[in-house]
Amino acid sequence: MNSFHHERTWLELQDKFIPAHWQPAILLDLMLQHEFNSHKLLHGTSIFYDDLLDSQLCISAEQYFKFISNCRKLYPGTDLSFRYGQRLLPGTYSDYSYFLKHASSLHGAFQLLEKFGGILSPLLRPEYFIEQGRCGLIWRSGFGQTSEHVFICEAMLAATREFFRTQSGIQFPWRYELDYVEPSYMEQYEVNLGGSVSFSRAVTRMFVDSQFLHQPWPSGSDNVYLRGLQKHSSLSHQKSQDGFIYLVNKLILENIRHGIDLDWLAVELGLSPATLKRKLKRHHSQFRWLLDTARLETAVHLFKAEGFTNEQVASYLGFYDEANLRRSFKRWTGMSPSDFLSSLC
Amino acid sequence: MLGLHKKWCLGICVVVYGQLLINALLTTNKTWNELDWLDILGEGGTALLILLWLYFILAARPGGRVTNLMGAGLLAFFVGVFQDALDEIFHMGASTPWHSVVESVASPLGMILMTVGLYFWRQEQGVVNRQLKKREKLFRQHQLVDTVTQITELNYFKYHLRIALSAKHVKRKFTLLLLDINQFNRVNQRFGNAEGDRILHAISELIMLNLRDDDLLSRYAGDRYAILLANTIEAEANVIGQELIAAIEHFAFKTLQGERVRLAASVGLACAREDSVDSILMRAKQALALAKQQTNSSALGQLVAV
Incomplete structure (x- = not known):
């Protein structure tokens, strides 16, 4: 286990770090275009319409969630998240958009999206992955599962799909795996996301075959995009952009082999166990639940990508024996490991 | 839509206020013991609901003949019912013959106006339906x-x-x-x-x-x-x-x-x-x-x- 500790920083639900005139303003514009009342849209968010136009104002994840929830309730259709997403990237978010527009391949775009995730997708952090001939983005919740989770996933998937497609001119055959149950409006996924979609998975992600990874894009400029990555490394000692749940999830995943518990996590974060519990509760989460999800994600990865046997996975995750793993799998997914894996196609 | 009907809003206020004022000036109040609360609630509530219908009609429709007829009908209907409700609060009797006239004439008059309004509304709807046909086919939701x-x-x-x-x-x-x-x-x-x-x-x-x-x-x-x-x-x-x-x-x-x-x-x-x-x-x-x-x-x- 890593014995070297430095002080960790993170963002919580009430921390104001999302520039209101960037992504939230796009949603507001979209709603105002349909003549919804701005007072109703901002009701209960403690944001004032006039302040939103002010380029100084930052809002918290909590305020953003509430605003999204208001919009969802007022908007009559099922396509709001997708329409909102299609307006998000590359966006006009100062340098960040500039660098993103010059990504010269999927590889470059994935890197930039991951590095600037706190800005380009503040509520749902993208994480670049390559495994077994596939590459793509894993989307991780920054501030816990809320009732807006599905909306935010739909928006960010639509945003990136639209961005990759227009920027490259390539029709990527995306495959999507989503960590929520199938909604009733599949036609929106069909038209707005394309590709194949499966629901109730361990983690939300989108991916294509690795052959597309380095295929050059016409609008790219290595020069500019590499400067973007450099800018990131000079920024990295500044304040963390990691949401509390994102950070907790990351720590759990990194240490999943070591039989971790709540007390360990509390020490790792420099909090008392009681404070940690309270913070998790405030983010609609529980340690047990986060640990189970991380174990499931790791188990699926080991089975699929690394070709582990039941026994190997059980020992990797610190289960007493194979039967214990099977029992846990049943609890997580309602299926045995082999049934769950075959349902993954 | 309500912004289109400033005259109607003003008119309704004048009628309600005027009717209340005339009754208050020309009759005497009942004492607390004489009040029948169930009747007040029933008849007064009916009158209020009619005002609500009037609001819905005005808020949903542009101006024009159909709107005016339905509006006038509901307003007259309201006056009749409201007068009926007021005799629970004020003494009516031989000294106020106009009370029974208003009570028995206004409501039927309102019904007639409303009926004519609905008749023209049906014709108007036929035109609108033809325009909407390809959009909505059988039913409207x-x-x-x-x-x-x-x-x-x-x-x-x-x-x-x-x-x-x-x-x-x-x-x-x-x-x-x-x-x-x-x-x-x-x-x-x-x-x-x-x-x-x-x-x-x-x-x-x-x-x-x-x-x-x-x-x-x-x-x-x-x-x-x-x-x-x-x-x-x-x-x-x-x-x-x-x-x-x-x-x-x-x-x-x-x-x-x-x-x-x-x-x-x-x-x-x-x-x-x-x-x-x-x-x-x-x-x-x-x-x-x-x-x-x-x-x-x-x-x-x-x-x-x-």
Whole structure:
């Protein structure tokens, strides 16, 4: 286990770090275009319409969630998240958009999206992955599962799909795996996301075959995009952009082999166990639940990508024996490991 | 809508206030012991509800003859009921003969005006229905109208498709078209998403103009439309599909900046067989996917039937 500790920083639900005139303003514009009342849209968010136009104002994840929830309730259709997403990237978010527009391949775009995730997708952090001939983005919740989770996933998937497609001119055959149950409006996924979609998975992600990874894009400029990555490394000692749940999830995943518990996590974060519990509760989460999800994600990865046997996975995750793993799998997914894996196609 | 009816709002205030004032001046109050609260609640509540109806009518309708008749009818009806309610609070008797006149004349008068208003409203609705026919077909359910294009959304379409598929008339063939705008993301990219929404709205109007009275148009999702062609065999549907492609190709849409937008569409077509809603939609989708593939090589609109 890593014995070297430095002080960790993170963002919580009430921390104001999302520039209101960037992504939230796009949603507001979209709603105002349909003549919804701005007072109703901002009701209960403690944001004032006039302040939103002010380029100084930052809002918290909590305020953003509430605003999204208001919009969802007022908007009559099922396509709001997708329409909102299609307006998000590359966006006009100062340098960040500039660098993103010059990504010269999927590889470059994935890197930039991951590095600037706190800005380009503040509520749902993208994480670049390559495994077994596939590459793509894993989307991780920054501030816990809320009732807006599905909306935010739909928006960010639509945003990136639209961005990759227009920027490259390539029709990527995306495959999507989503960590929520199938909604009733599949036609929106069909038209707005394309590709194949499966629901109730361990983690939300989108991916294509690795052959597309380095295929050059016409609008790219290595020069500019590499400067973007450099800018990131000079920024990295500044304040963390990691949401509390994102950070907790990351720590759990990194240490999943070591039989971790709540007390360990509390020490790792420099909090008392009681404070940690309270913070998790405030983010609609529980340690047990986060640990189970991380174990499931790791188990699926080991089975699929690394070709582990039941026994190997059980020992990797610190289960007493194979039967214990099977029992846990049943609890997580309602299926045995082999049934769950075959349902993954 | 209520902003259009300033005169009506003022008039209603004057009537309610005036009626209350006249009664208060010309009669004497009942004492607390004389009040029958159940009657006050029942009759007063009825009067208030009529005012609420009046509000709904005015808030929902533009001005004009029908609105005025219904408004006047409800107002007169209100005066009658309200007068009836007031005799629970004020002493009415031989000294106030006007009380029973107002009570017995105003309500029937209101009913008559309301009836005439409803008669003309029915005529007006006939005209509106003819305009809406292709958009809504059998019934009206305002939750099912799409926000961007103002045509019905897919759930309504599926409902209708289910009815059409379960109809017993074997001879009644119908055909399902799926129409998709080619490379619409480029349009959004070039002209902006707000302009893209305007285009989708305009295209839905354009398609509507090219359809027959019995056909139903609906927004599938994004830049895709679903069209139900009633009593249509494949050959006829082919012609209509080609007409739609040609119409969209020749459509000279202008952005707010005055730029001409060039558009092309692909169509997938499926004739009804022994089908379920999902299976016929699936066949139309396959046809559309094929049409889109061919489009990529020729840049012109394509139509494929399955």
